[in-house]
Amino acid sequence: MSGTKARPMLGMLAMAIAVAALATACGRSHSVSTDSPSGSTQDHESVLAIIQCFRSHGAPGFPDPVYDPGDGRWHFAISPASVSASTRQACQSLFPVTTPSPDLPQAQFQKLVEFATCMRQDGVPTWPDPAPDGFFRLSPDLWSVGKHGAVGRALHACAPNGGINVVPQG
Numbered sequence: 001m002s003g004t005k006a007r008p009m010l011g012m013l014a015m016a017i018a019v020a021a022l023a024t025a026c027g028r029s030h031s032v033s034t035d036s037p038s039g040s041t042q043d044h045e046s047v048l049a050i051i052q053c054f055r056s057h058g059a060p061g062f063p064d065p066v067y068d069p070g071d072g073r074w075h076f077a078i079s080p081a082s083v084s085a086s087t088r089q090a091c092q093s094l095f096p097v098t099t100p101s102p103d104l105p106q107a108q109f110q111k112l113v114e115f116a117t118c119m120r121q122d123g124v125p126t127w128p129d130p131a132p133d134g135f136f137r138l139s140p141d142l143w144s145v146g147k148h149g150a151v152g153r154a155l156h157a158c159a160p161n162g163g164i165n166v167v168p169q170g
Contacts, residue, residue, distance in 0.1 A: 044074045046094070051076070053091035059083040079143050081168035104134045112136075118158035123150035135165040143168045 047065040054062040063077035080088060080095075104112070112130035119127035128136055143166075145151050155164070 047074045050094045057090040058087040122154035
């Protein structure tokens with residue numbers, strides 16, 4: 001996928017991969033910091049509110065947010081999908097509301113199927129097929145790997161220009 005069709009999806013991939021790739025920050029202290037390097041204060045406050053809600057609704061050890069200088073935003077240190085469904089439900093109102101994407105045209109969907117096949121052939125045998133909306137819903141294990149190892153190599157080989165939408169499996 002390249003050109004203007006891939007650009008809207010590039011931001012989602014970057015954000016999703018950054019969240020997963022930053023899982024190594026789990027070892028940080030669990031106190032919430034209020035310093036904001038050069039990232040958006042609004043992003044930081046939104047992520048902090050969700051983390052505080054998680055902590056007060058059954059996930060007291062949920063780690064502090066991490067700042068990614070690559071995109072200038074604050075992210076969860078680990079996937080929100082790692083907390084219990086009841087905790088996520090209690091804090092659901094704090095997450096931004098998104099509108100589901102319409103189903104993709106067949107030609108574009110076929111390119112995503114080809115991408116999934118490439119990922120599986122290039123060392124990520126558990127890579128899922130795309131959903132009708134064009135998103136790849138990754139298992140928690142695959143989501144936590146981020147852009148490292150075989151996943152990073154396969155992403156580079158199969159989608160060198162990005163443009164892939166990934167989300168945690170719901």
